[in-house]
Amino acid sequence: MKRVLVSDSLSPRGVEILRSAEGIEVDVKTGLKPEELKEILGQYDALVIRSATKVTADVLARAANLKVIGRAGMGVDNVDVAEATKRGIVVMNTPGGNSVTTAEHALALMMSLVRNIPQADASMKQGKWEKKKFQGHELCGKTLGVVGLGNIGSIVADRALGLKMKVVGYDPYLSQERAAELGVELVSLEELFRRADIVTIHVPLLDETRNLINRDTLAKMKDGVYLVCAARGGIVDEDALLEALEGGKVAGAALDVFREEPPGLTPLVAHPRVVCTPHLGASTVEAQEAVAVQVAEQIVDYLERGIIRNAVNVPSVPPEILNQMAPYLDLARSLGRLQAQLGVEGLRAVDLQYSGRIAEGRTGLVTAAALEGLLSASLGERVNLVNAPVIARERGIRVSETTAKNGEDYSAMMRLAVETAQGRFSLAGAIFGRKEPRIVEIDGIPIEAIPRGHLLVFWNYDRPGLVGSIGTTLGRHAINIGQMQFGREAPGGRAVTVVNVDAPVPEEVLGELKELPNVVSVTAAHL
Numbered sequence: 001m002k003r004v005l006v007s008d009s010l011s012p013r014g015v016e017i018l019r020s021a022e023g024i025e026v027d028v029k030t031g032l033k034p035e036e037l038k039e040i041l042g043q044y045d046a047l048v049i050r051s052a053t054k055v056t057a058d059v060l061a062r063a064a065n066l067k068v069i070g071r072a073g074m075g076v077d078n079v080d081v082a083e084a085t086k087r088g089i090v091v092m093n094t095p096g097g098n099s100v101t102t103a104e105h106a107l108a109l110m111m112s113l114v115r116n117i118p119q120a121d122a123s124m125k126q127g128k129w130e131k132k133k134f135q136g137h138e139l140c141g142k143t144l145g146v147v148g149l150g151n152i153g154s155i156v157a158d159r160a161l162g163l164k165m166k167v168v169g170y171d172p173y174l175s176q177e178r179a180a181e182l183g184v185e186l187v188s189l190e191e192l193f194r195r196a197d198i199v200t201i202h203v204p205l206l207d208e209t210r211n212l213i214n215r216d217t218l219a220k221m222k223d224g225v226y227l228v229c230a231a232r233g234g235i236v237d238e239d240a241l242l243e244a245l246e247g248g249k250v251a252g253a254a255l256d257v258f259r260e261e262p263p264g265l266t267p268l269v270a271h272p273r274v275v276c277t278p279h280l281g282a283s284t285v286e287a288q289e290a291v292a293v294q295v296a297e298q299i300v301d302y303l304e305r306g307i308i309r310n311a312v313n314v315p316s317v318p319p320e321i322l323n324q325m326a327p328y329l330d331l332a333r334s335l336g337r338l339q340a341q342l343g344v345e346g347l348r349a350v351d352l353q354y355s356g357r358i359a360e361g362r363t364g365l366v367t368a369a370a371l372e373g374l375l376s377a378s379l380g381e382r383v384n385l386v387n388a389p390v391i392a393r394e395r396g397i398r399v400s401e402t403t404a405k406n407g408e409d410y411s412a413m414m415r416l417a418v419e420t421a422q423g424r425f426s427l428a429g430a431i432f433g434r435k436e437p438r439i440v441e442i443d444g445i446p447i448e449a450i451p452r453g454h455l456l457v458f459w460n461y462d463r464p465g466l467v468g469s470i471g472t473t474l475g476r477h478a479i480n481i482g483q484m485q486f487g488r489e490a491p492g493g494r495a496v497t498v499v500n501v502d503a504p505v506p507e508e509v510l511g512e513l514k515e516l517p518n519v520v521s522v523t524a525a526h527l
Helices: 012-020 034-041 057-061 081-086 099-114 117-124 151-162 176-182 189-195 215-219 238-247 285-305 319-342 363-379 388-394 466-476 507-514
Strands: 002-006 024-028 046-049 068-071 090-092 143-147 166-170 198-201 225-229 250-255 274-276 349-356 398-404 412-420 423-432 436-442 445-449 454-461 481-488 494-501 519-526
Touching: 002 012, 002 285, 012 024, 012 285, 024 285, 034 057, 046 285, 057 081, 068 285, 081 090, 090 285, 099 117, 099 151, 099 198, 099 225, 099 250, 099 274, 099 285, 143 151, 143 189, 151 166, 151 176, 166 189, 215 238, 238 250, 319 363, 319 412, 319 423, 319 436, 319 454, 319 519, 349 363, 363 388, 363 398, 363 412, 388 398, 436 494, 445 481, 445 494, 454 466, 466 481, 466 494, 466 507, 507 519
Parallel strands: 002 024, 002 046, 046 068, 068 090, 143 166, 143 198, 198 225, 225 250, 250 274, 349 398
Antiparallel strands: 349 412, 412 423, 423 436, 436 445, 454 494, 454 519, 481 494
């Protein structure tokens, strides 16, 4: 008999699906304190949660029998996924279950904002009749700028088009073809800010998106712009937004998420031109039932048949095969991460070419690892071996594989080629010895570089003195070089230099390196 603990409030239909499964016993115990959860969790094979239960490393340390955690919802911030992975526990979520609900909430916020509905309602409840004070704006004909065109952003765009709005969008991982299918004009972030009458945010909170809306980006927007954010707190710099509201740059803002939740009665929350809701994006009867049903079905599938769906941390591959493939998976992931940092804006297609011994294995899994590396820099932790191919397909990115049993210069080699708005680029890698990864080619130029740690990738011309200039510049700033590798097309021609350094290189040092004679460009990367 398998045992399932439901520790957060779950739609009755989800609980019913669990209880009706043969060989599964279900306990519903909500509102448990951490110590109480630790005390009983070791008795269960599966844990079903929403956002209230915090599954920390301490909790997992007491969960000796736990095999799977199911999150009814998208975010798994309340689960220590790394610790769960280390302990062999599958962590599943329910992507898409609340996308429509969250998109509709963003649209409701937008409509409330431009028509002053909350303010007018509050005025009437005070016995007033202030028609002129609350005159609003039509949405028809206005330009909506959608930042992030994933599941939620694409639904917002679709509904906005139905309102006869013009929609421009920014998403570096969406192809032009997919944007055309959505009816969205794909533009740069700067152009979106310049053109949009209303800006709505639909990206995850990552290092790259934290304070994405700040003083500088707000200054690039139209005077009198409206801002909507129902994504994650921390994407909008709340102090900068308050300044822009008070200065008249921003006509109004609608927020469902905050840097700290609950935020209290801050000056931003209290501002008369701000519409606020307490993180209600996914809070509808329909959405809660949809994610409850989805997570319950996934838990039953896993416990009864070992089927893994929507896992955020585990590929469905036998452990012994995964062990053999680990060096190739790591290499593919590194090539993807490096290419993402070298540039993938307007990504249209990804082609993986395998030759030699690797072509005889499960190349689909290696391709998924390359996509994980390529996409995770922009899309966050939810990208993994399981869902990377799906995310690429959703974004209209064409993915292809070719294999050749005979190797090129190596017994096993892989080449990652990407087609972007700027052109076609490629990286190739191989395993040296048993487990040592190497970058063996950058855009057709042979090289042997270690894909690990902090890297500087130079495009330059093959001229005397360049290597010394790079070393001198880095040395002057006390940046230690671990290794430097050089490759060229021909003597005196186009060349590439890869430098492994022991620490991140500051922007001002990068600026100096870019100014060196015969340097075309330099990119700092971290693997």
